[in-house]
Amino acid sequence: MKKKYPESAMMSYGYNPAEYGGAVKCPIFQTSTFVFPTAEEGKRQFELAYGLDEAKEGEEKAYIYSRISNPNLEICEKRLALWEAAEDGAFFASGMAAISTAFLSFLKPGDLLLHGHTLYGGTSHFIEEILPLMGVKILSFSPNESKEQILDRLKDSGELPALKMIYAETPSNPTNALVDIAMLRSLIDELNSENQIILAVDNTYMGPVWQHPMAHGADLVLYSATKYIAGHSDVIAGACLGNAELMLQIRTMRTFLGNMIDPNTAWLISRSLETLKIRMDRQAYNARKVADYLKGHPLVERLYYPGHLEAVDGRQYDIYQRQCMSGGGMISFDIKGDEKDAFAFLNGLRTIKLAVSLGSSESLAEHPASMTHAGVPREERMAHGITDQMIRLSIGLEHFEDLIGDIDHAFSASRQPENSLKEWMLEDSPL
Ligand SMILES: *Cc1c(COP(=O)(O)O)cnc(C)c1O
Numbered sequence: 001m002k003k004k005y006p007e008s009a010m011m012s013y014g015y016n017p018a019e020y021g022g023a024v025k026c027p028i029f030q031t032s033t034f035v036f037p038t039a040e041e042g043k044r045q046f047e048l049a050y051g052l053d054e055a056k057e058g059e060e061k062a063y064i065y066s067r068i069s070n071p072n073l074e075i076c077e078k079r080l081a082l083w084e085a086a087e088d089g090a091f092f093a094s095g096m097a098a099i100s101t102a103f104l105s106f107l108k109p110g111d112l113l114l115h116g117h118t119l120y121g122g123t124s125h126f127i128e129e130i131l132p133l134m135g136v137k138i139l140s141f142s143p144n145e146s147k148e149q150i151l152d153r154l155k156d157s158g159e160l161p162a163l164k165m166i167y168a169e170t171p172s173n174p175t176n177a178l179v180d181i182a183m184l185r186s187l188i189d190e191l192n193s194e195n196q197i198i199l200a201v202d203n204t205y206m207g208p209v210w211q212h213p214m215a216h217g218a219d220l221v222l223y224s225a226t227k228y229i230a231g232h233s234d235v236i237a238g239a240c241l242g243n244a245e246l247m248l249q250i251r252t253m254r255t256f257l258g259n260m261i262d263p264n265t266a267w268l269i270s271r272s273l274e275t276l277k278i279r280m281d282r283q284a285y286n287a288r289k290v291a292d293y294l295k296g297h298p299l300v301e302r303l304y305y306p307g308h309l310e311a312v313d314g315r316q317y318d319i320y321q322r323q324c325m326s327g328g329g330m331i332s333f334d335i336k337g338d339e340k341d342a343f344a345f346l347n348g349l350r351t352i353k354l355a356v357s358l359g360s361s362e363s364l365a366e367h368p369a370s371m372t373h374a375g376v377p378r379e380e381r382m383a384h385g386i387t388d389q390m391i392r393l394s395i396g397l398e399h400f401e402d403l404i405g406d407i408d409h410a411f412s413a414s415r416q417p418e419n420s421l422k423e424w425m426l427e428d429s430p431l
Contacts, residue, residue, distance in 0.1 A: 095224025
């Protein structure tokens with residue numbers, strides 16, 4: 001039989017209703033521990049869990065304790081892995097839990113981590129403030145650098161032999177700058193190092209529907225599942241995917257850090273995965289409509305949207321064509337003026353909510369310079385294009401005409417700042 005599309009498998013994969021009284025949906029296994037039928041069986045399961053012995057042909061691992069695994073956790077992990085065609089996937093208590101666990105699993109004192117700019121604020125803090133305390137060395141590159149420039153930088157640092165991991169976020173938050181995953185893979189292959197150098201990619205912005213980093217040579221794919229995967233602004237979670245060998249190390253670290261998700265969160269994520277494709281498709285459709293509107297707008301100084309790169313940047317467009325299957329659902333733009341104009345615009349929005357986070361059913365807007373990227377020093381922010389005029393939009397599932405109407409209204413309000421707050425309070429008070 002032809003292999004099913006992932007969106008079809010999301011409704012059934014890994015669950016057999018006949019085993020659970022015919023329940024069409026998997027029940028929530030709200031249990032911390034699992035009963036062994038005999039002491040011998042308990043002993044055997046621990047031998048397998050600790051890797052003291054290999055499983056025999058046909059022998060199944062049983063559940064032991066919900067920090068290690070649980071039926072709800074296992075089902076949503078198997079289903080997520082289908083999207084990336086990955087051998088294994090693991091869910092975590094947050095995107096930061098997944099990312100920090102990946103670092104802690106593979107980096108030791110003296111190792112070098114090469115990372116791209118710009119990164120999610122929390123990731124950037126962990127890399128710049130926490131990893132150095134553990135003796136991990138760090139070096140960065142920008143999305144505009146060529147392979148040769150990055151190699152030269154690595155050689156000049158004198159730390160090339162210590163390189164253990166390359167970490168990139170693409171498109172990067174909040175500028176939508178694209179990093180060439182295949183280029184990083186070929187850089188690693190060229191180095192022909194004796195130690196395995198791991199290529200890890202944060203795919204939160206595009207995935208798992210619009211971009212498959214492993215197909216371009218990534219070893220690990222990381223997610224804030226809080227965003228598109230869970231998709232309803234009601235869950236905090238993260239995920240990591242890769243081959244069985246790397247994932248065994250990640251899972252082992254997770255067992256001892258104890259940062260897995262609970263059965264109820266896992267159940268909510270399985271629920272969300274059923275609508276992942278249709279949500280992301282509609283969000284991308286809406287985002288293109290909004291980007292088309294913003295493109296010609298007289299109050300937009302600069303637009304950052306991967307689907308509109310063709311006329312803007314040839315190199316970025318080339319990466320986009322090879323790597324992304326859609327322009328995605330995230331749009332940033334510089335409004336003409338300064339912080340005051342950006343704030344007046346944000347205060348003038350009514351349908352689009354003023355909040356951080358992204359990838360949810362409702363549209364959200366925020367001001368990266370003073371919110372998500374407030375921790376980045378001003379000079380560094382400016383160097384990466386995170387201006388005081390920048391506004392970041394996460395496009396949701398509303399009708400695109402309502403979104404464009406709202407943005408249109410906020411633009412007018414931004415030019416009469418003294419009126420906008422009053423008008424918003426009178427017309428559409430959420431209370
Ligand atoms: C939100 C986000 C994270 C962190 O995820 P949490 O679930 O908030 O811990 C990491 N990377 C990117 C790109 C994000 O947008």
